[in-house]
Amino acid sequence: MLDQKLIRENPTFVEENLSLRGKVFDITSLHKLTLKKKEIDIEISNLQSESKKLSKIIGQEIRNSNNSNSRDLNALKEKGNNYRIKISKFEEKKRTLDEKLQDEISRLPNFPSNDAPYGEDxxxxxxxxxxxxxxxxxxxxxxxxxxxxxxxxxxxxxxxxxxxxxxxxxxxxxxxxxxxxxxxxxxxxxxxxxxxxxxxxxxxxxxxxxxxxxxxxxxxxxxxxxxxxxxxxxxxxxxxxxxxxxxxxxxxxxxxxxxxxxxxxxxxxxxxxxxxxxxxxxxxxxxxxxxxxxxxxxxxxxxxxxxxxxxxxxxxxxxxxxxxxxxxxxxxxxxxxxxxxxxxxxxxxxxxxxxxxxxxxxxxxxxxxxxxxxxxxxxxxxxxxxxxxxxxxxxxxxxxxxxxxxxxxxxxxxxxxxxxxxxxx
RNA sequence: GGAGAGGUGGCUGAGUGGUUGAAAGCGGCUCCCUGCUAAGGAGUUACAGGAGGUAACUUUUGUCGAGGGUUCGAAUCCCUCCCUCUCCGCCA
CATH class of the missing domain: 3.30.930.10 (Bira Bifunctional Protein; Domain 2)
Known part of the structure; x- marks a missing residue:
């Protein structure tokens, strides 16, 4: 399998190297998928970060007060719930994307060595x-x-x-x-x-x-x-x-x-x-x-x-x-x-x-x-x-x-x- | 095929809802000390992906068999699957 990062950052290089095999490789759609995936990853990561911070605060609140059902606490929980819903939506997107990406990328052959003689057949x-x-x-x-x-x-x-x-x-x-x-x-x-x-x-x-x-x-x-x-x-x-x-x-x-x-x-x-x-x-x-x-x-x-x-x-x-x-x-x-x-x-x-x-x-x-x-x-x-x-x-x-x-x-x-x-x- | 147990870091093995990415031990690495059967001490030690920096590095997210779910929060609770082990049965 080729390096996903390489495909994302240097698709032309990847296409050129694959095309040494004597036929044209077009990875435009795959390249787009990798970019999209990164976008979603960042989005999810940010949401998770905030949700995690909030959970820590809630944990502390509960330990400090003896009222685990106060109005403030419930508001915080509600906020956390919203994070969860958002995150799970993104994760579903990510899942389908990943599957497609993984499948496409694992259908690409290895790069031929520069030392190998060039030829189509x-x-x-x-x-x-x-x-x-x-x-x-x-x-x-x-x-x-x-x-x-x-x-x-x-x-x-x-x-x-x-x-x-x-x-x-x-x-x-x-x-x-x-x-x-x-x-x-x-x-x-x-x-x-x-x-x-x-x-x-x-x-x-x-x-x-x-x-x-x-x-x-x-x-x-x-x-x-x-x-x-x-x-x-x-x-x-x-x-x-x-x-x-x-x-x-x-x-x-x-x-x-x-x-x-x-x-x-x-x-x-x-x-x-x-x-x-x-x-x-x-x-x-x-x-x-x-x-x-x-x-x-x-x-x-x-x-x-x-x-x-x-x-x-x-x-x-x-x-x-x-x-x-x-x-x-x-x-x-x-x-x-x-x-x-x-x-x-x-x-x-x-x-x-x-x-x-x-x-x-x-x-x-x-x-x-x-x-x-x-x-x-x-x-x-x-x-x-x-x-x-x-x-x-x-x-x-x-x-x-x-x-x-x-x-x-x-x-x-x-x-x-x-x-x-x-x-x- | 029947019954049961279990899957945690390089390995062994704790951990049953809130700084636990995870105690302890072994192993590895670095440094120090010592020199009668080579031992002692200190420190360090997972992987993957983001973001920032030329870089050493900093920061962040995920990962405790896999995938779903419950919850503000899961190694820990629930469901499905996979795998391993033990006993019985069957069999080369």
Whole structure:
């Protein structure tokens, strides 16, 4: 969430910064609301001040005299009553105003960083570096062909259980999934991250706190009866983990690694990636998350990206690092580095991790602060997948495929998986 | 699901209608003193928003789970909701 004071005092600045996202933002009406709110606040505050003084006088009068029902006293009480009526009228106005204001303001995305490449859409994303040798051959199999041949998963049977875009992992597939989760958790927790497994069902407040609500209610599954949602990413429960806290600066940065299943409705992507492990309603992910000193988040952003990258290196998967342009940034992010893994069957790089610096955007929504030099300030939050498990599996299958149809397991994963190849039984 | 208890500052925990934004303790910070098992003393220490000042700061309003209500005045009384805990039941 953006700072309300900034919107009130410098709406042009806010509009200009938001418009870096490649479309026009008009906050005229919101700006008016903030001014109106301030007006009402001052009015209420003045009335309350006077009413409070009067109450003190009445209190003293009652203690000093023994007649609690004198004419003077009743006149004073009458006066106080008038204050109360006036105040409650203003408060009602304030309530409706506040609701509107809060809703509008929480629909505004974060400011893009000035360091992010400028552009309206993903075509302006900037490739920063490329790692590894991308496998380029003809007649390569897709990961779903490989997976089905090797009996790693079963999409057909899964539609009986739920519907399309879900998967049942079987045998070595299930084993590979588990190996990847354990491998990633081990790497990160040995690297200073505290391991967490958050709940998969989370409340609306949590989703507001990280930026998924109110604007993107259509993208998550909801359990209506309980006001609970299926978590779309561990970023949400991780942000909420420290909601309403003032964190001791000595503890910063707090670094968490969380394994969680993720659930996404994928509304609006009906035609895309209908096959395979790339786009499912449910997938597993190991997420990295930092609560950082606000002055150190730029450095933190490099580190978290680096930590996510280390998994790809260890798994020997070719990838590239992309600097996401202003128009392609996620709602809460000010700057994002995507890691994209090479998928030889489609001859392209696909996102496997998105590492974002949200600055104080989520911290303000969730009220997470620290105290530096006697001043409380919002901390900065950063998140990055480290990595998405399903897409990693797809990459391992496609990049590790052998001419005989078997798949070579990356060396680092062998101790976790238990063998060096996946072969047909 | 049934019965009960409770939600107060960074934490523990007093407080049942009138200088209570809140005793006390712990913790934190600052200063002082002392030097045989590192202890003692003094002070200070919530958050958010206004107004005023370049600023240190001053002043004002709100906040005792959330939201309503009663009252001149609410942490304290009433209503609704949320959450936590204990016991019983059920269950991985």
């Amino acid at each position: 993903e075509s302006k994303n900037k490739e920063i570096k490329v790692w590894g040798d991308p496998l380029r051959k003809d007649n390569l199999k897709t990961h779903w062909e490989l997976g089905e041949n090797l009996n790693l998963f079963d999409f057909t049977k899964t539609t009986k259980i739920s519907k399309s875009r879900f998967i049942t992992l079987t045998g070595n597939g299930a084993r590979l999934e588990r190996a990847l989760i354990n491998f990633m958790l081990d790497v990160h927790s040995n690297n200073g991250y505290l391991e967490l497994i958050p709940p998969a069902l989370i409340n609306s407040e949590s989703l507001k706190g990280s930026g998924q609500l109110p604007k993107f209610s259509n993208e998550s599954f909801k359990c209506d009866k309980d006001d609970l949602w299926l978590s779309p990413t561990a970023e949400v429960p991780l942000t909420a983990f420290h909601k309403d806290e003032i964190i001791d600066p000595k503890l910063l940065p707090l670094k968490y690694v969380a394994y969680s299943p993720c659930f996404r409705r994928e509304a609006g992507s009906y035609g895309r990636d209908t096959k395979g492990l790339i786009r499912l309603h449910q997938f597993n992910k190991v997420e990295l998350y930092w609560f950082s000193d606000p002055k150190k988040s730029l450095e933190a952003h490099k580190e978290i990206t680096n930590d996510a990258e280390s998994i790809l290196k260890k798994l020997d998967l070719p990838y590239r690092l992309v600097d996401i342009c202003t128009g392609d940034l996620g709602f809460s992010s000010s700057r994002t580095f995507d890691l994209e893994v090479w998928l030889p069957s489609s001859k392209c790089y696909r996102e496997i991790s998105s590492c974002s610096n949200c600055l104080d955007f989520q911290a303000r929504r969730s009220s997470i602060r620290t105290k530096i030099d006697k001043k409380t300030s919002y901390i900065h939050t950063l998140n990055g997948s480290g990595l998405a498990i399903g897409r990693t599996m797809a990459a391992i299958l496609e990049n590790g495929q052998q001419t005989d149809g078997s798949v070579k397991i990356p060396e680092a994963l062998v101790p976790y998986f238990g063998s060096t190849f996946i072969k047909t039984a």
